[in-house]
Amino acid sequence: MDVKTRAARPVSYFPVSPVMLFPEAFGDFAVYLWQGGDFVLYTKAGQKFTLRHRQVLHRNDVQEVYVQGSEKLQYEQYIEKHLGKILQDETLPIAVRSKIFYEASTVVMQDVFDRKLPSALRARHFNRITDIVKNSIKFLASDNSLSSVAPFISHDYKTYTHCMHVFICSVALFHVYDMTPGEVFECSLGALLHDVGKTKIPHSILNKRGSLTQGEREIIKEHPVHGVSMCAHLPLTQNSVNCILFHHEKLDGTGYPAGLKADNIPLPVRIITMVDVYDALTSTRPYAEAMDPYEALTLMRHSMRDGLDMSVFKRFVAVLSGADMI
Structure with missing residues (x-):
């Protein structure tokens, strides 16, 4: 709720569900209640939120508490720290957990893509990304998790949300195949980072309306190599590196950067490529309107079949259908 119109105290607040405040956990933000037409302090920043605090809110049927806008970063860090606990808490409705997962993950990915990063991906950001993957795979x-996350998926293309969408659907597809937990983690990490190299591509090219010149297309094609270079100092396995480097390869050998063909392209990469194409087609981009799911899948099935793995395509359609996303 925004109270900026009050001249005496121009402070903004945003609502938070009480279930997101964990007993015995500390938060570096104050919690407020809306009472009598004003915001009233409930717990101070740095104060332990106890079980009694939660019980009082429950007894009084308090559905929302509030945090000051100036402490939004502290609240986001708190949620990020407790994300694993949130996602595994089956007493929380799956829609609530899905919303928290999507919002917390998007904050991390936006930090990675929007900040002025050096040529290498910072270890601190990498650790946050790793935690997102570890906490959300299960x-x-x-x-029902994919169908519960689907309503939060935006169709307005941004590179960081695109990476989130590719990660979400790829994880669902990985579990259809006989992959070990270690392989799922490594490839999921690669899926989330697959377009990180686009941070090195000028915004004027990424956001250009209309057709790219041949020179601009060649610059875009450099992003997989940029991505691997940015992650060179990180403890990535070959599975993760493959997903970043080869996600634009095609079965007929017309892809980039290496022109790999058929079985030379690892299966997890073929999965990520499938989801990558689908999410791009169903999102509004600067140079094209979003297609509806059926239209995009029809285009992939008929016009892109030489470059995509059609056996993966069939399983992908089944996963989307099972989640009511078509």
């Missing part, structure tokens, strides 16, 4: 593999 959740995304559970029944």
